[in-house]
Amino acid sequence: MADRLDSTVALVTGASSGIGEATALELAAHGANVAIAARRRDRLDDLAERIRDVGVDALVLETDVTDEASVRAMVSETVARFGRLDTVVANAGVMLLGPVENAPVQEWERMIDLNLKGLLYTAHAALPHLLAAAESEPRNVTDLILISSVAGRVARLGNGVYTLTKHGVGAFAESLRQEVTKRHVRVSLIEPGAVATELASHNRPEILAATQARLAGVERLEAVDIAEAISFVVTRPRRVAVNEVLIRPTEQE
Ligand code: NDP
Numbered sequence: 600m601a602d603r604l605d606s607t608v609a610l611v612t613g614a615s616s617g618i619g620e621a622t623a624l625e626l627a628a629h630g631a632n633v634a635i636a637a638r639r640r641d642r643l644d645d646l647a648e649r650i651r652d653v654g655v656d657a658l659v660l661e662t663d664v665t666d667e668a669s670v671r672a673m674v675s676e677t678v679a680r681f682g683r684l685d686t687v688v689a690n691a692g693v694m695l696l697g698p699v700e701n702a703p704v705q706e707w708e709r710m711i712d713l714n715l716k717g718l719l720y721t722a723h724a725a726l727p728h729l730l731a732a733a734e735s736e737p738r739n740v741t742d743l744i745l746i747s748s749v750a751g752r753v754a755r756l757g758n759g760v761y762t763l764t765k766h767g768v769g770a771f772a773e774s775l776r777q778e779v780t781k782r783h784v785r786v787s788l789i790e791p792g793a794v795a796t797e798l799a800s801h802n803r804p805e806i807l808a809a810t811q812a813r814l815a816g817v818e819r820l821e822a823v824d825i826a827e828a829i830s831f832v833v834t835r836p837r838r839v840a841v842n843e844v845l846i847r848p849t850e851q852e
Pocket of ligand 1: 612613614615616617618619636637638639640642662663664665690691692693694713746747748749790791792793794795796797798799
């Protein structure tokens with residue numbers, strides 16, 4: 600079937616919860632073997648069981664993507680185990696909101712280290728393998744999925760540094776797309792609106808309350824809604840590159 604990922608290998612960062620977890624399961628359901636990376640090993644072990652239950656293989660990679668050596672090991676262990684790399688989803692991220700004035704600067708550092716540097720390390724380590732796999736069967740095309748946000752398109756009061764990181768992801772995606780697309784590596788940007796995950800829970804309590812008030816009454820997306828968009832992108836025929844997908848909850852302004 601044209602929309603299957605049989606005999607391909609996917610790697611998902613931030614797979615221990617939310618969008619990453621749902622994406623790993625979705626790619627497995629399409630037939631991919633999946634390497635799953637994050638820091639919480641117990642969550643990954645549980646997910647690996649669920650992936651194996653659908654009849655494909657899973658590889659657990661306890662990884663801190665803010666550490667370049669850890670990211671290199673993540674990619675090389677995936678290729679050592681499965682022999683190739685076809686789909687990479689650079690998803691790990693954190694959203695720490697609030698005014699710029701008097702913001703705890705360590706929150707900015709966490710977002711820049713994870714949302715930007717972690718994603719860059721992932722793309723850099725994976726790219727040679729994606730380029731190599733794009734020249735071979737079964738698909739002769741490979742995918743690098745970069746998870747941005749609506750905040751990568753629109754800046755809002757109170758999300759200054761998060762929106763900075765996600766705008767950066769979008770700019771990087773377009774430049775890298777132009778660099779590798781003729782060699783059949785598709786670089787795609789996914790830009791979710793509000794999704795019901797753990798993401799907002801890392802905020803200071805007063806910030807969390809303000810965020811929830813702003814989205815009061817909005818039925819959130821579910822992580823599987825984003826996962827399905829990603830599986831749509833990576834199962835397109837070789838001639839089709841879906842460069843960008845913006846998905847909001849219907850009720851989100
Ligand atoms: P979650 O908080 O549920 O997931 C974040 C994931 O990132 C977890 O698996 C976490 O695992 C992982 N992670 C955090 N720090 C590190 C690290 N140093 N190294 C490796 N992995 C790490 O949030 P979402 O699923 O919502 O977020 C996923 C992506 O989607 C993010 O990039 C986010 O910006 C983006 N997004 C989310 C939206 C939403 O509304 N939920 C909207 C728009 C974009 P662990 O702690 O085990 O390491």
